[in-house]
């Protein structure tokens with residue numbers, strides 16, 4: 001922007017912000033570096049000016065008003081577990097951290113609603129709700145480290161989404177600070193509310209580009225009765241596992257979790273933290289059923305798997321199988337595998353994309369390991385590649401992404417666009433849709449203060 005201040009001007013005027021924020025403004029290089037990255041492979045360029053460790057909405061408002069007035073770019077950060085580069089710092093920018101706004105303000109069992117600050121860790125809200133016989137349905141594999149604000153900004157998915165929907169389905173109302181520091185409330189505590197445009201849904205998934213979430217009212221559900229039952233089914237090939245998932249999701253059974261790990265992933269996860277799972281020839285499905293009929297339902301799902309070619313099935317009342325799936329990301333990272341995608345396809349096309357991935361892997365002569373929120377048709381393929389070979393790995397994943405689109409799918413199911421997938425936007429969105437997104441951004445953040453150049 002032409003009227004942006006130079007970095008030197010902004011540095012000098014940090015004193016104004018310090019007078020408002022005191023020790024919530026960090027300028028030490030080590031502090032700045034600790035907040036500069038998310039968990040993607042995108043590296044921030046240059047160095048940010050400072051970090052604001054916000055403690056309340058007024059801090060967020062003051063920081064944004066200061067930055068907006070001076071043309072300083074702001075990156076917004078929860079826990080930094082994002083995989084799209086969305087929270088990475090800008091050179092000469094301000095990092096706005098919501099991690100210290102981590103209070104669960106209220107859990108109301110009658111309304112089945114929780115009111116929380118954005119820095120609350122997702123699993124901690126779930127655990128607190130369970131003390132009142134309720135639970136928070138969205139369950140990203142990173143639930144023990146990511147924040148509710150980050151989940152809302154990315155519309156996070158997770159393991160239980162096949163039964164309960166994604167984060168958007170759990171958000172009733174928000175408090176949001178806009179780029180110029182003004183505070184807006186969206187939604188309400190009611191079950192039904194059709195007043196005006198649905199601004200709550202607009203903010204969910206906006207990846208820190210339209211506003212900063214400073215409070216969220218979230219929908220909880222009652223904990224199902226009975227003991228949960230886990231199941232596992234092994235397949236000699238990925239396509240059969242895909243057909244089994246299509247049959248389960250399209251059938252009468254409602255698993256709460258339905259995940260897939262291919263042979264390469266199981267081998268990597270078992271090497272990282274052994275749990276006794278036998279490495280299959282093709283893939284395993286793992287999942288969980290809940291409610292009074294959980295065991296019978298899991299047995300019926302195992303039968304569907306057998307009918308679709310499972311060579312072995314197992315039922316269990318322990319969480320070990322699900323835990324293994326939760327470890328996939330750290331296990332892949334520990335193995336040095338960092339280049340992955342997050343495509344989605346309609347569940348009925350799973351066998352086709354698995355067939356295509358096997359072909360693509362053969363054509364590029366590279367090992368691809370795939371884990372999937374299979375019941376949602378959401379796949380994470382990771383490519384084995386040396387550091388100097390990322391272009392070739394990216395080319396392989398581009399082929400997977402284009403295949404997903406050709407099957408009626410999406411370029412990202414849950415991680416978001418951030419900075420790492422922006423080049424893929426035009427593969428999915430038409431020009432009119434892209435122009436509409438830009439118009440919304442300009443209406444809410446005309447000076448390009450909040451997370452500019454990302455997500456849209």
Ligand SMILES: Cc1cc2nc3c(=O)[nH]c(=O)nc-3n(C[C@H](O)[C@H](O)[C@H](O)COP(=O)(O)OP(=O)(O)OC[C@H]3O[C@@H](n4cnc5c(N)ncnc54)[C@H](O)[C@@H]3O)c2cc1C
Pocket residue numbers: 038039075076077078079080081082083085086087098118139140141142145146147148149150151152153154155156157158159207208209211212213214329330414415418451
């Ligand atoms: C091991 C591992 C497993 C994962 N599993 C899953 C999974 O199963 N499902 C899934 O969806 N994702 C998963 N992820 C990705 C990541 O955990 C999610 O995207 C999560 O929602 C990010 O939350 P965060 O608090 O870390 O946000 P950050 O990484 O800090 O930020 C993510 C985005 O949200 C924005 N943001 C953060 N807080 C706010 C706020 N208060 N207001 C406005 N914008 C904000 C940031 O600017 C950025 O664009 C996984 C990541 C890892 C490392």
